[in-house]
Amino acid sequence: MTENPHQTTLDTALTESGLEAVNWTFPDADTQYLTHGLHNYPARMVPQIPDRLLSYYLDEGVLEEGDVVYDPFSGSGTTAVEARRHDLNAEANDINPLAVLLTRAKSIPLDPEEVEAAQTTLLDGLKSRLADVESQYEAGEPIDVEEPAVRDGWFPEPQLTQLAVIRDRIDDLEREYDQALARFFRVALSHTTRKVSYQRNGEYKRYRLSEEDREDHDPDVYPIFEQKVRENVSMMKDYSRETSRDQQTQVHYADSREAADVEDDSVDIVITSPPYGDHGTTVAYGQFSQDPAIVSWGREYDEMREVDKTGLGGSNRVLEPLEEIEEWSEALSATLETLREKDGRSDDAMEFFRDYYAVMEQVKRVLKPGQPVAWVVANRTMSRVNIPTHLITQQLCEHLGFELTHMLPREIPNKTLPWENAPENQPGVKGDLMANENIVVMTAPEE
Ligand SMILES: C[S@@+](CC[C@H](N)C(=O)[O-])C[C@H]1O[C@@H](n2cnc3c(N)ncnc32)[C@H](O)[C@@H]1O
Numbered sequence: 001m002t003e004n005p006h007q008t009t010l011d012t013a014l015t016e017s018g019l020e021a022v023n024w025t026f027p028d029a030d031t032q033y034l035t036h037g038l039h040n041y042p043a044r045m046v047p048q049i050p051d052r053l054l055s056y057y058l059d060e061g062v063l064e065e066g067d068v069v070y071d072p073f074s075g076s077g078t079t080a081v082e083a084r085r086h087d088l089n090a091e092a093n094d095i096n097p098l099a100v101l102l103t104r105a106k107s108i109p110l111d112p113e114e115v116e117a118a119q120t121t122l123l124d125g126l127k128s129r130l131a132d133v134e135s136q137y138e139a140g141e142p143i144d145v146e147e148p149a150v151r152d153g154w155f156p157e158p159q160l161t162q163l164a165v166i167r168d169r170i171d172d173l174e175r176e177y178d179q180a181l182a183r184f185f186r187v188a189l190s191h192t193t194r195k196v197s198y199q200r201n202g203e204y205k206r207y208r209l210s211e212e213d214r215e216d217h218d219p220d221v222y223p224i225f226e227q228k229v230r231e232n233v234s235m236m237k238d239y240s241r242e243t244s245r246d247q248q249t250q251v252h253y254a255d256s257r258e259a260a261d262v263e264d265d266s267v268d269i270v271i272t273s274p275p276y277g278d279h280g281t282t283v284a285y286g287q288f289s290q291d292p293a294i295v296s297w298g299r300e301y302d303e304m305r306e307v308d309k310t311g312l313g314g315s316n317r318v319l320e321p322l323e324e325i326e327e328w329s330e331a332l333s334a335t336l337e338t339l340r341e342k343d344g345r346s347d348d349a350m351e352f353f354r355d356y357y358a359v360m361e362q363v364k365r366v367l368k369p370g371q372p373v374a375w376v377v378a379n380r381t382m383s384r385v386n387i388p389t390h391l392i393t394q395q396l397c398e399h400l401g402f403e404l405t406h407m408l409p410r411e412i413p414n415k416t417l418p419w420e421n422a423p424e425n426q427p428g429v430k431g432d433l434m435a436n437e438n439i440v441v442m443t444a445p446e447e
Pocket residue numbers: 041042043044045046072073074075076077078079093094095096099254255256257272273274275276285310311312
């Protein structure tokens with residue numbers, strides 16, 4: 001394993017006293033080191049969590065170099081990056097195309113010299129090309145660029161056209177170099193897209209600036225993009241120097257309720273942070289990703305609209321109801337009872353946990369007997385009822401034959417928006433703060 005200069009807890013504490021000795025809150029830790037800082041993502045996992053878990057299991061001999069780490073809810077790829085840092089193979093699933101892009105871009109190391117050369121090609125003359133677009137726009141001349149298929153009214157002009165010019169340059173780069181390099185630069189374009197759009201800062205749902213603020217919003221595209229490209233290139237060069245090319249990262253654009261691409265008994269450890277409720281009423285990953293994925297990667301609007309419906313508990317119901325899960329978890333049964341008494345959203349809770357249970361079944365199928373799984377879960381509220389997701393996770397997994405080895409509490413130190421649950425589900429309205437998580441560590445049943 002390569003040394004992580006950002007560690008805040010001594011590894012000796014980890015090996016001598018086990019997982020309980022670690023302060024899993026990691027207050028003041030740098031969570032943006034290496035490629036973790038390439039792109040923002042809602043409810044991103046603190047990278048120190050997979051880092052410490054992998055270090056521990058490698059030291060204990062539960063894992064060895066070349067083993068496979070699987071994350072069924074990959075998001076921006078935190079687990080995959082840490083897997084590669086620890087000389088392990090990574091396998092990841094997500095139903096969000098932007099998550100697939102980010103996981104690949106962040107975790108697959110690139111040749112530092114090639115990245116540098118591609119950066120030069122990409123930025124060469126770009127500033128004056130974007131200035132020309134502005135002049136043409138102001139002169140009312142036609143500009144020969146295909147506009148991205150975003151919704152009307154979400155971008156200023158000529159900035160949207162300028163973003164399209166950058167996208168075309170990255171497409172050229174893909175032809176000249178390869179897909180991996182182009183993907184890496186799409187991440188900087190995705191970041192720029194969010195900054196340039198009328199999306200309100202700090203909101204993960206689609207929430208537009210007021211009309212007055214839109215009139216004042218006149219961002220300069222080139223410096224935003226150039227700065228992000230340079231930052232990302234520097235992070236990637238450091239990551240690539242530290243990371244072995246011997247391992248593989250497999251990222252599937254796939255639903256983890258089926259996990260069709262992951263083979264039986266093929267995984268040595270699972271480290272994952274599931275969504276804490278259906279996307280629509282908690283964190284709308286699809287809404288967050290819509291414009292960035294359309295502009296930077298040419299994804300379709302209709303495809304991006306499906307993301308939040310396909311998330312756990314979403315309206316795309318692919319599984320039959322499974323009432324029995326209520327009997328398999330006392331915590332779930334008590335929660336549903338309280339929600340029913342309050343006339344709350346017990347059906348929604350049931351659908352979410354039914355889907356989550358399907359992922360647990362798949363984890364059991366793919367994980368080798370006796371190997372660990374770590375679920376990093378936050379307890380949300382629904383209809384102002386606290387949902388003890390950590391206990392429900394434990395009990396449903398126990399029903400499948402998993403054994404609990406550690407229940408590791410942590411606080412969420414930077415109280416950013418995704419953890420502020422808005423039960424009324426209105427933009428800008430915040431409800432109870434979700435400041436606690438648990439890492440539920442279990443082992444798969446022996447054969
Ligand atoms: C809490 S986020 C994961 C964040 C990630 N650990 C990181 O550090 O960026 C949960 C992820 O689960 C994904 N997801 C939700 N339902 C899914 C499903 N049925 N199959 C696969 N991924 C799903 C969401 O798109 C989202 O990216």
